[in-house]
Amino acid sequence: MDQAIAALSFKGVGKTYRRSHLGRTYLSRGVEGLDLDIARGEAFGLLGLNGSGKTTTFKLALGLLRPTMGEVSTLGLPPFSPQALSRVGFLPELPYFYPFLTPEESLIFYGRLSGLDPAGLKRRVAEALELVGLSSHSRRRIAELSKGTVQRLGLAQAVIHDPELIILDEPVSGLDPLAIRDFRDMLQRLSDRGKTLVISSHSISELEKLCHRVGILKDGRLARLLTQQDWRSAPGGLEDLFVETVK
């Protein structure tokens, strides 16, 4: 693994959405002029108001969207390449699963899609269920699970193949305080194991506790890049710095 290659790299990246309706084309900006390098092993937070471009940034990193301009690379590779995607885990905001499967079946399905060999798959499924505390729910149908439990399963599917880079879009959205603390502990353990975490969240205090650096997006542009030192030395912490930037 070449540590010199960034886990995620955006160089002058822009994404404009085109939507056509009744013969008219409407353009809207997702991100613009995004220059950002995220180092391997780093826990990086993305903050921004709704519509600021956080999800667009993640989708560009995963090859779900193509940039209108600029260049994106994921682990030094084109983001849509199978070689890059096999080393990336993704937890979308409010993950959706096939309701007819159980958590265990879902993890087997996603593990196989990630290229895990059948011999190691069973062990990885058990480990992932253990990590997120879902071992006792492994054979219930997903349709019967609570939102917090589904979110835990979301994290389990993101780490089932032991990826180097884990992208989490609003991982604690809608969770109760106890679940949030559990989630933070799980993410901290992953970070301690050297995984690169890229997290977007509206929960500033969570990013403050977990991240080494935080980027603030405003209207699709990276308005500010902050280090732990910046928010620890600021009287109002990260929250005041965020409000000051987006106002």
Next chain:
Amino acid sequence: MSRLFVLAVNAWQENLRGRFFLLSFFFGLILLYVSLLLGILAADQELRVLVDFGLALIEIIGLAGALFGACTALLREIENKTIYLVLSRPVRRWELLVGRFLGLMLSAWAAMAVMGLFHLALLFLKGWSWENAYLWAWLGSCAKVWVTASLGLFLSLFSSSVMTAGAIAAILWTLGHFLPEMRALIARSPDQAAALPMQLLSLVIPDLQCLNLRDKIAASSFDQAWLGLGYAALYSLVWTGLSVWLLKRKEF
């Protein structure tokens, strides 16, 4: 190849555990029972009516299930956002599309096979004796379902509504049974320029008449029957290929 297989198995599980296939299966059983009553009404031709009506029902029910499945296969993945968890892995888009379509078709054909077995049991009870033409007729129905579902899959990729894609595919399925008549009318049209849109349409519409394999077997045209199956495979592969091309261009 293994990812394709994993996706096909997932689609198979979804269809077998889904209510729609279960309902269509029971619906088929009930309708086959009704065909018994119809057979009684056509006292002289009871067996013939039973065979024809049963085979037609198997095709229509199989078609309804497969068409609904094809039109929702990717639309539902997109609407439910389950597609994010698949495409954020090393899965190529063609693998997703072909895998899901393969699983769908295997489950549709399995449902048609079960209905066929039930139908055969009824026929044997009525004293019918086996004819190879029955198998050919069943194969022809499976081929028609495959052809129409591949069209439905393609239509679903540029339509935002399952209903629209399904309705257009169902119209093309209906027109497909009259394609030779349509071609004859075009040929007899005095104004060929005015007939051009119809000519273009006739290139898109599947020729389902050539998949009435029982007629061909009855006329001992085995070559024609195999040709029909080859045509169905080629037609479906072309539309599936076009669907892959469309899916590759999509952003999520």
